[in-house]
Amino acid sequence: MSDVFIKFFLLGLVSFGGPAAHIGYFKRRFVNELNWLDMTAFGGLVALSQVIPGPGSSQIGFAIGYHRAGLLGGLAAFIGFTLPSFTLLLLLALGSANWLGESWFNGLIHGLKLMAVVVVFDAVLSMYNQFCTKSIAKILMLTSAVVTLLVGNIWGQLLILVVAAGIGIFCLAPKSLNGGSDGRGNLSFTLVNVKWLALFGTLFITALVLLNSQHPLGQIFAQFYQAGALVFGGGHVVLPLLEMSVGQHIGSERFLTGYALAQAVPGPMFTLAAFLGAEVFSAKPVIGALVATLAIFLPGFLLLLSALTVWQGLMHRSQFRGAIAGINAAVVGLLLAALVSPVIASAIYSLVDLILVLLGFWLFKRFRLNILWLVLGYSLVGVMFGLIG
Incomplete structure (x- = not known):
């Protein structure tokens, strides 16, 4: 468990770029380098994270920790990966951000955004090479990207995933699995874990009741739990839900400041909840940040635990593998759109920004740079450009 915590904590310190980049970090570290799981299992977790509500990349990290060391391993992965961004956003909310308007800091944020382009592009390219080897998968990927860019709402994304799964069943299902099985033999697998699903439902009903509570912590839990339970697609998609509820309490300007800071720090976007929770419950900001953060992550993890066992069993079915192949191809398109x-x-x-991105990507691939070098290089370049205007 401590090993899981350390590995994810180190990633949480440098994981800039959002969910798309996080998937790339996880693949590089836990599949390619540590061999904690193979690419088939990793692809299955990526697909699962796309079809249940919650923070996609954090759910993948939680599942990897769970695969490695059980429930405590999943919790260690979550805490390790989330702790750096949670701490930074809490400190910023507490008032240690008097330099937010400084030119050097704006330059730093811009430099980190340029680095995010490099990291996300590398993640898209890597997953394209892995999941889009067949022509039909490439078509699904392109269609997914185009529809996402044109439609731009969560219902369009969900429709893409459903259609891609159906096409994958008929066009991408493997003819045989490991050992020559066609996946239609006498395979047994555990059904949906009812206790976790029941806990998710109970807390969801509780959140509905607490929305009208006079206690601020009860309202914070209700608002953030509902946001985490209803959002598909990651951090950017959760913003409208939070703005309609939490944004009314702290003002739109402060809300957007928190959003910008959440993009500028490493780790999951959902730790925006730490900033917002501290702002809403200013009497005890640390408690407010903790309640909001736990509430927004909790529903996604409960749904993941509910589906994980049946998901692993279904991965032995040929047609289900085909559906996952279709979903994975569509996910690459979603990441390309992002x-x-x-x-x-x-x-x-x-043009200077474009040159910096192309140069950074070439150096990253040519010399296989550690992500820390990218963070340092783009930070310094951003600060320099910010100071000289």
Whole structure:
């Protein structure tokens, strides 16, 4: 468990770039380097994270920790990966951000956004090479990217995943699995874990009741739990839900400040809850941040635990593997769309920005640089450009 915590804590210190980049970090570290799980199992976890509500990359990290060391391993992975960004956003909410308007800090944020373009592009390219080897998978990937960019809402994304799964069943299902089985033999697997699903439902009903509570902590738990339970697609998608509830208490300007800071720190975007929770419950900001953060992550983890055992069993079925192959191809398209908007759209404003991204990507691939070198290089370049205007 301590080994899981340390590995994820070190990743949490440098995991800039959002969910798309986090998937790339996890694949590189836990599949390629440590061999904690193979690519098939990793792809299954990626697909599962796309079809249940909650923070996708954090759910993958939790599942990897669970695979390695059980429930405590999952908790260790979550705490380790989330702790750096939680701490930074809490400190910023507590008032140690008097330099937010400084030119050097704005330059630093811009430099980190340029680094995010490099990391996300590398993640998209890596997953494309892994999941889009067949023509039908490439078509699904491109269609997913185009539809996502044109439609731009969560229902369109869900429809893409459902259609991709159906096409995958008929066009991408392997003819045989390991050992020559066609996946239709006498395979047994555990059904949905009812206790976790029941806990999820009980807390969801409790959150509905607490929405009208006079106690601020009860309202915080209710608002953030509902947001985590209803959102598909990660951090950016959760913003409208939180803005409609929490944003009314702290003001839109402060809300958007928290959002910008959440993009500038490493780790999951959902730790925006730490900033917002501290702002809403200003009497005891640390408690407010803890309640909000736990509430927004909890529903996704409970649903993951509910589905994990049946998901692993289904992975032995040929047609189910085909559905997952279709979903994975569509996910690559979703990540490609995310690379275009908001990652590139919010980072590259000039020819100089484009050159810095291309140079960074070439150095990253040519010399297989550690992510820390990218963080340092783009931070220094960003600060320099910020100071000289």
